[in-house]
Amino acid sequence: MDPSLLDRLAAVPALLAAAAALPASSGASRVERLRRDWPADLVAAALTQADLRARAVAKFGDAAAAMYFTPDGLEQSSRPPVALHRATRFAAALPFASAGSVVDLCCGIGGDLLALAAAAGDRAVLGVDRDPTTARTAELNLAAAGLVADVQCADVADVALNGVAAAFIDPARRSSGRRTFDPAAYSPSLSFVSSLAAAVPLTAAKVAPGIPHEALPDGVEAEWVSWRGELKEAALWFGPFAAVARRATLLPSGASLTDADLPAGAVPGSGALVGEIGAALYEPDPAVIRSGLVAAMAAGLPGGRLLDPHIAYITADTVVPSVFGACFVVEDVLPYSVRRLKEALRARQVGTVEIKVRGLDIDPSALRKSLQPRGDASRTVLLARLDTGPIAIIAQRAVFA
Ligand SMILES: C[S@@+](CC[C@H](N)C(=O)[O-])C[C@H]1O[C@@H](n2cnc3c(N)ncnc32)[C@H](O)[C@@H]1O
Incomplete structure (x- = not known):
């Protein structure tokens, strides 16, 4: 859709309301119905x-009903609570009375731009995107939210940075239509991001959560963010933003763990903090795992320790809740064999079994079929390869009052 069609569409809210009221399942009749009153190009749009x-409701909630999207723009946009978390860090880092604007380079349809504009108070905010329709979409979304920011359609390499107090950049992460985890294939590239950070010390960049640790630029804080237990993104915080080297932030709680929480000597994979399985087993949130902070989570639990230096399971002798992951009450631990596991589940009349696998090439749904679970009880089975061999842990999700 070109930006002029988008503007014509935004000028006829009655058409948008009529289109929203017709179920997608009504197919061709939707078009016929709307074509009675509006031209074909507007109806299609x-x-x-x-x-x-x-x-977009799944990501933006009720606000989606008044917003505008492009298919790529929706897919690549930041989820509002994640954008708010980031915008709050920007606002906290910018002294109230200081001068200078905030720029959102690669603003897309405005997921982050809206949050930055909302958090900026009177400070000028500028969003930049090189795609004209996407840039216009961001403008319409600002207006729909009652927020003020400028939007410029330009290549970020051409944006003047004088007078900029802080910059956020969210490069496109697709090449040839597929998602890429190669930071060199970001548009613009990660080297552009580093040059931006050299020009504007208060810079943050969103990157794919799968970014390899070895690709992280020196001196940055890398923050992995999850939303309701799903890993959503990583952000690189440069210059004065970088308080630590690695951080895991769990939303919506906002709980955060950093490398400063690692116990002395707990080098990942070193064998420090490893011990026998106890009464509780913890499955860390994916943000904790990706940030390499499992040992920091273990250190925060009474008697917390890893089951194995290479496996992201934590154990402890007391069953206490953790904001950083799911807690299970351990019932039994067996050397892994399908026959023994089947017998153990039969003895407990387990008909519903959740299977989690770490470090073993086992397909949970194929295993579930082989186990033929029968009964009213439910259990979680956690399989792991330890140095001593593969084990099966039979457990129940802990319930805390
Ligand atoms: C990942 S999306 C941004 C999503 C945005 N943060 C949000 O939450 O909605 C990346 C955007 O960067 C834009 N882009 C890619 N390369 C660019 C460049 N060199 N200059 C300006 N925009 C660019 C793309 O058009 C795309 O809209």
């Missing part, structure tokens, strides 16, 4: 927008 808005 309105139906696309209605479908995108419906999809």
Whole structure:
């Protein structure tokens, strides 16, 4: 869709409302119904927008009904609570009375731009995107949210940075239509991000959560962020933003662990903090695992220790809740064999079994079929390869009052 069609569409809210009211399942009749009152190009654009808005509810909630999207823009946009978390860090780092604007380079449809504009108070905020339709979409979304920021359609390499107090950049991470985890293939590249950070010390960049640790630039804080237990993104915080080297932040709680929480001598994989399985087993949140801070989580639990230096399971002797992961009450530990596990589950009349696997090439659904679970009880089975061999832990999710 070109930006002029988007503007014509935004000028007919009645068409957008009518398109939203017709179920997508009504197919061709939707088009016929709307074509009675509006031209074909506007009807097609309105139906696309209605479908995108419906999809966007999962990310943007009720606000999606008044927003505009492109398919790529929706997919690549930051989830509002994640954007808010980041914008809050920007606001905290910028002294109230200091001068200078905040720029959102590669603003897309505005997921981050909206949060930055909301957090910026009176400070000028500028969003930049080189795609004209995407840039116009961001403008419409600012207006829909009642927020003020400028949006420029330009290549970020051409943006003047004088007078900029802080910069955020969220490079596109697709090449040839597929997601890429190669930081060199980001658009713009990670080297552009580093040059931006050299020009604007208060810079942060969003990157894919799968970014290899060896690709992280020196001196940055890398923050992995999860939302409701799902890893969403990593962000690189440069210059004065970088308080630590690695951070895991769990949203919506906002709980955060950093490398400063690592116990002295706990080098990942070193064997420090490893011990026998106790009464509790913890499965760390993926942000804790990706940030390499499992040992920091273990250190924060009474008697917390790793089951194995290479496996992201923590154990402890007392069952206490942790904000950093799921807690299970251990019932039994067996050397792993399908026959023994089947017998143990039969003895407990387990009909519903959740299977988690670490370090073993086992397909949980194929294993579930082989186990033929029968009964009213439910259990979690956690399989892990330890130095001593593969084990199966039979456990129940801990319930805390
Ligand atoms: C990952 S999306 C940004 C998503 C945004 N943070 C949000 O939450 O909605 C990346 C955007 O960067 C834009 N882009 C890629 N390379 C660019 C460049 N060199 N200059 C300006 N924009 C660029 C793309 O058009 C795309 O909209």
